[in-house]
Amino acid sequence: MATRAGFVALIGAPNAGKSTLLNSLVGSKVSIVTHKVQTTRALIRGIAMVDEAQVIFVDTPGIFKPRRRLDRAMVTTAWGGAADADLVAFLVDAKKGLDEAALAVLDKLAEVRQPKILILNKIDLVKRDTLLALTAEANARTPFEATFMVSALDGSGVEDVLKWFAGKVPAGPWMFPDDQVSDLPMRMLAAEITREKVFLRLHEELPYESTVETELWKEQKNGVRVEQTIYVARESQKAIVLGNKGETIKAISMAARKELTEIVERPVHLFLFVKVRENWSDDPERYREMGLEFPKG
Numbered sequence: 256m257a258t259r260a261g262f263v264a265l266i267g268a269p270n271a272g273k274s275t276l277l278n279s280l281v282g283s284k285v286s287i288v289t290h291k292v293q294t295t296r297a298l299i300r301g302i303a304m305v306d307e308a309q310v311i312f313v314d315t316p317g318i319f320k321p322r323r324r325l326d327r328a329m330v331t332t333a334w335g336g337a338a339d340a341d342l343v344a345f346l347v348d349a350k351k352g353l354d355e356a357a358l359a360v361l362d363k364l365a366e367v368r369q370p371k372i373l374i375l376n377k378i379d380l381v382k383r384d385t386l387l388a389l390t391a392e393a394n395a396r397t398p399f400e401a402t403f404m405v406s407a408l409d410g411s412g413v414e415d416v417l418k419w420f421a422g423k424v425p426a427g428p429w430m431f432p433d434d435q436v437s438d439l440p441m442r443m444l445a446a447e448i449t450r451e452k453v454f455l456r457l458h459e460e461l462p463y464e465s466t467v468e469t470e471l472w473k474e475q476k477n478g479v480r481v482e483q484t485i486y487v488a489r490e491s492q493k494a495i496v497l498g499n500k501g502e503t504i505k506a507i508s509m510a511a512r513k514e515l516t517e518i519v520e521r522p523v524h525l526f527l528f529v530k531v532r533e534n535w536s537d538d539p540e541r542y543r544e545m546g547l548e549f550p551k552g
């Protein structure tokens with residue numbers, strides 16, 4: 256089978272309907288609960304399987320004042336809707352039209368080299384003439400490869416968008432095994448939660464480069480067993496994360512477990528490990544930087 260797989264960055268002003276559209280695109284089963292932290296690089300929000308194509312939707316990090324090399328890289332990618340993404344979709348609330356915030360994004364989008372599409376959302380609320388005028392106005396500022404009109408709320412037009420993505424993502428192996436796709440949102444979410452707890456406790460002492468990966472997410476009779484690794488850049492940082500007699504990592508673990516338990520509504524058995532991974536932030540391998548796991552073999 257000729258498989259395809261790729262990343263789609265969804266960009267939109269707040270309230271444009273990003274979450275609603277994502278749910279409609281991927282189905283609620285694989286949509287990740289939004290859990291935004293400033294430390295997010297590119298957060299996978301959901302994966303849609305369309306025949307032989309795997310379409311991975313990512314959220315891009317917010318803009319903040321860049322200090323470190325990695326921060327600068329993040330901001331650079333953020334506006335492009337992640338330079339790493341294969342496709343960029345710009346979502347506009349058709350009812351609101353191109354207000355100041357939308358125009359600002361639109362002008363930045365001109366610099367993005369990946370194929371871009373415009374999605375006008377909430378078409379249930381506006382007239383056709385308005386949609387046509389909006390399409391013309393937006394494309395005059397930044398040419399889009401295609402323009403779609405959807406109602407994320409009632410689902411109309413959404414399938415066409417998904418099919419377009421599926422046809423456009425590059426040929427290549429799937430990034431995630433088919434049978435892991437449904438677990439993946441929880442793995443990612445769990446990693447985000449732990450990463451947040453690490454930063455809440457240690458943001459003064461720990462450089463930005465640490466990351467968290469969920470190695471195991473296993474449903475058991477008495478709850479969920481979760482194993483995660485916190486990666487740091489140096490031995491000295493490992494000591495900081497562990498803390499005196501392990502008290503720091505214990506506190507991180509307790510806080511993360513509590514939050515995760517509330518979300519999954521059953522007992523969570525969380526096991527945290529700390530490992531040193533030198534120079535990982537210089538590693539050009541983009542998937543690792545995004546906290547993605549690769550299927551082995």
Ligand SMILES: Nc1nc2c(ncn2[C@@H]2O[C@H](COP(=O)(O)OP(=O)(O)OP(=O)(O)O)[C@@H](O)[C@H]2O)c(=O)[nH]1
Nearest residue numbers: 269270271272273274275376377378380406407408
């Ligand atoms: N009428 C109508 N309302 C919609 C549609 N899509 C989304 N909405 C509504 O618009 C509001 C914002 O939708 P969200 O999906 O939360 O928007 P968002 O872009 O994810 O917002 P942020 O999380 O703040 O970025 C919600 O009240 C949705 O119900 C649509 O197609 N039609």
